[in-house]
Amino acid sequence: MKKYENLKKVELHCHLDGSLDPVRVSKWTRKNVSEIIDKLRLQRQGDLNDYLKMFEYPISLLHNRQRLKEAAEVLCRDLKKDSVIYAEIRMDPLSHTKKDLNVKDVVEAVLEGINNSTLKAKLILCMKREREEAENKMVIDVAKKYLKKGVAAIDLSGSEGDYPTRCFKNLFLYAKEQGVPFVIHAGEAGTSDDINCAISFGASRIGHGVKAITSFEVMEKLKKYDIPLEICLTSNVHTGLYPKYSDHPIMRLVDSGVKVTINTDNRTISNTTLTDEYNLLNKYFGFTITDFVEMNRYAVKHAFLSDKEKEELLKQLEK
Numbered sequence: 001m002k003k004y005e006n007l008k009k010v011e012l013h014c015h016l017d018g019s020l021d022p023v024r025v026s027k028w029t030r031k032n033v034s035e036i037i038d039k040l041r042l043q044r045q046g047d048l049n050d051y052l053k054m055f056e057y058p059i060s061l062l063h064n065r066q067r068l069k070e071a072a073e074v075l076c077r078d079l080k081k082d083s084v085i086y087a088e089i090r091m092d093p094l095s096h097t098k099k100d101l102n103v104k105d106v107v108e109a110v111l112e113g114i115n116n117s118t119l120k121a122k123l124i125l126c127m128k129r130e131r132e133e134a135e136n137k138m139v140i141d142v143a144k145k146y147l148k149k150g151v152a153a154i155d156l157s158g159s160e161g162d163y164p165t166r167c168f169k170n171l172f173l174y175a176k177e178q179g180v181p182f183v184i185h186a187g188e189a190g191t192s193d194d195i196n197c198a199i200s201f202g203a204s205r206i207g208h209g210v211k212a213i214t215s216f217e218v219m220e221k222l223k224k225y226d227i228p229l230e231i232c233l234t235s236n237v238h239t240g241l242y243p244k245y246s247d248h249p250i251m252r253l254v255d256s257g258v259k260v261t262i263n264t265d266n267r268t269i270s271n272t273t274l275t276d277e278y279n280l281l282n283k284y285f286g287f288t289i290t291d292f293v294e295m296n297r298y299a300v301k302h303a304f305l306s307d308k309e310k311e312e313l314l315k316q317l318e319k
């Protein structure tokens, strides 16, 4: 058994399409598992845009209700096996509407899969930087409709370098008006300015946010407004942000007082689990079980849950 496998964990940043079970995909496609693994896993380190290309194949598979439902159910099962007690799973619903499904069909199928599992989990709907504003607004409208019915929030993903966060002010003003909470992928391939914008828009958490390390001012703001980063260590190495694990700024961020949570981003593309991430953090930075328990407490504190639900999860973390 791997170290930390039994430690109770919280996962706040995990994409459904990047976390498909190769065995289930092999059943869908009638291809052998090793061939599927070759197609689903990243083969070599590139930049964020190379990494984003890895989503084309899994997305091409998720075009009917049954598969979306199964994908969500199996992911919840796998997270539970990794001792995850609560997860916020994210997905880009519009990417699954190329054939017969509309956005609501997609969201309902995934929620059904989550509800069929025994894991406590909620859904975050991603807007994409590459899309028209009207399409992204549609995602906000759908999120609003399903808030408190399994959807927790919205997010913004996609090519940050090509579409800076500052261009999306109107979108997040609209989300605020509609009462839809949000997280934003920011300060990953972009700069600390993207994080600064995400903070000013009102993001509850920052997806990645590692570029905060380049700006004292941004780190101070994260601390002042108590906004945690969703750190995804392996993903940051795979997208070429850091050539080696030891180059990652997590330790310096933590030492500066910035709150971090630990996440996988894409379990299958990056061939990782939370247990693996904890082991890497232990190996390269010396983080211990005490640190991981603390980080999971932050994750619960900043999860999209009621106070009562948070209290219940905090009790479970202590066990």
Ligand SMILES: [Zn+2]
Pocket (backbone or CB within 6 Å): 013, 015, 157, 185, 207, 265
């Ligand atoms: Zn992500």
